[in-house]
Amino acid sequence: MTKKSPPKPRTAGRPAGGGGLTKQRIAEVALAQIDEFGLGAFSMREVAARLDVYPATVHWHVSTREALLAEVAATVMAEVTPPPGKLDWQAWIAELFRRCRTAVRRHPNVAQLLGAQLVSNGSLPIELVEGVLAALTEAGFEGEPLLEAYNCVVAAMLGFLTMEFSPLPVDNTQAWAEELRERVHTIRPLDHPVLTRNLAQLANKAFILRWDNGTTVPLDSSFERHIQITIDGLEAFARKVRAA
Secondary structure, three states, rough: OOOOOOOOOOOOOOEEEEEEEEOOHHHHHHHHHHHHHHHHHOHHHHHHHOOOOOOHHHHHHHHHHHHHHHHHHHHHHOOOOOOOOOOOHHOOOOOOOOHHHHHHHHHHHHHHHHHHOOHHHHOOOOOHHHHHHHHHHHOOOOOHHHHHHHHHHHHHHHHHHHHHOOOOOOHHHHHHHHHHHHHHHOOOOOOOHHHHHHHHHHOOOOOOOOOOOOOOOOOHHHHHHHHHHHHHHHHHHHHHHHOO
């Protein structure tokens, strides 16, 4: 009787299935899930189900949930950075802001990931950092002022979008919106005279006084003014630095 050889032990490596799978494909499917259900409902198990593979196969390509979210952020931001050398620094920064907003408007549920979760730093394009620093260097910043100007630019770009595309409540959305609308429109003039005098202009178009986000009520004019104020502020800061 022929004696069978014992089975070879399994070794660590790529799980069975998903042979053609790539990290980019996983990120695209994860982004589609976030687009459909929001960041709060994101799960690697659901991503694996959509790809028709085991969760272990997804984990082989991206080890953690945070790593996959970083790849999602990179996917959204991949085409945001304007090409170098074609625009003066003011126009370059304005174009950067507009391109970033265009990308986020396509995927509004990712706004909170970009602006409010440090994990997104894991895969953001280094050319974006290089581009902002190059533009600010052209503006005359170096040393500590360069750091301060850089932080202001990134905060101005992502901060506006994080607020403009803030997610609506998942439960009882309509009831929440109606309650907030009623609350805003019943503010007492004697208690808040400046607010009530300007309420017609501000209601649902000003931060804190909104019940729709930028998906349905985009803040186009405010965003363009935000760009100009940011650039004007950088120019004023550069003049102050030169004069010091």
